[in-house]
Amino acid sequence: MAFTLPNFDVDAFVRATLAEDLGELGDITSAAVIPADARFAGVMDSRNATTIAGLPIAEVFFRTLDPDAEIEILVEEGTQVSPGTEVMRVKGRARALLTAERSALNTVQHLSGIATMTRSYVDAIAGTGATLLDTRKTIPGLRVLEKYATRMGGATNHRMGLWDAAMIKDNHVAVAGGITEAVRRAAAAGIASIIVEVDRIDQIEPALAGGATHLLLDNMGPRLLREAVALVAGRVPTEASGNVTLDTIGTIAQTGVTYISVGRLTQSAPAADIGLDFAAA
Structure with a gap:
């Protein structure tokens, strides 16, 4: 099921964020270093105790550039996780996933940071x-x-x-x-x-x-x-x-x-x- 928020266009946000990062020339590093047919598998994890938020949006980033990516979200939104917890696995075209990586992580890091501070105040x-x-x-x-x-x-x-x-x-x-x-x-x-x-x-x-x-x-x-x-x-x-x-x-x-x-x-x-x-x- 697609991730939605009232009065927010997730797809437009993702496209605008990627466009900001790609500029006119695109990801010149991945294009130069990584073969076009290379594959990538990675694990997203938390290095500290964290309340997780934003994983479904990260998934949209990855799928926007690789619609066939295999993505597994491992924890529910709002879950409090301990250091070292795996929260997402992703597998697909290396160039696409690495191009989306920073934008996806920025979003999850920012939203999870807010959720984590909020949880401390709630507690x-x-x-x-x-x-x-x-x-x-x-x-x-x-x-x-x-x-x-x-x-x-x-x-x-x-x-x-x-x-x-x-x-x-x-x-x-x-x-x-x-x-x-x-x-x-x-x-x-x-x-x-x-x-x-x-x-x-x-x-x-x-x-x-x-x-x-x-x-x-x-x-x-x-x-x-x-x-x-x-x-x-x-x-x-x-x-x-x-x-x-x-x-x-x-x-x-x-x-x-x-x-x-x-x-x-x-x-x-x-x-x-x-x-x-x-x-x-």
Whole structure:
């Protein structure tokens, strides 16, 4: 079954990525060094403990250049694997597979890196009742893929874009003339989900009075978060955001917030150490 993601053209992404790498002259190394009829068999494996994401997309890269390639995906997406785990086997035309190798690995390394960091944050709040959210702080053009990777790591997607919920932040409030007025306008526009960013306790009631359906508690320490959660008293979901790290997220989760959003999942996750090694012809 072909791999698909909503609102994302995997085939177009693969073609554009390969075109970027091939340029006008193509893979001059493989063309010069490898006989046209040479075969290649390789194993993709993880060198560190990793949460895997992106293998089906790697398969598309390989099959785009060698439709007859024999490809075996060995682990399911979202699986946590130990160092040395084989995750894919590939066999086919050597020139084609080696031309696709870097693009395939870049994708798997990036997405698995996001999934791995995400899993560490999810594990750190296990049992607290809080849900980890990602953000819109993504690499342009890769949002759908990166948010897919956070799901594979166990997070829940926040807004996919500007279209699926209103998020009223300080600049919106400044232009609109106040929190209550900004929220009132969003509600009057018929927007069902209205997230309002507050960074002070005294902003909570005005936001709720205007019709906020979700409060983002921005850059509040644990004491203020507990106070905010008590004041909201379950009327709307609460979300802690800002300067959340792996060291602090457990304490934040214990304040009773509904959600915790973390931008570094997609902004700062290091690439996973995954390679493709020659096995046999």
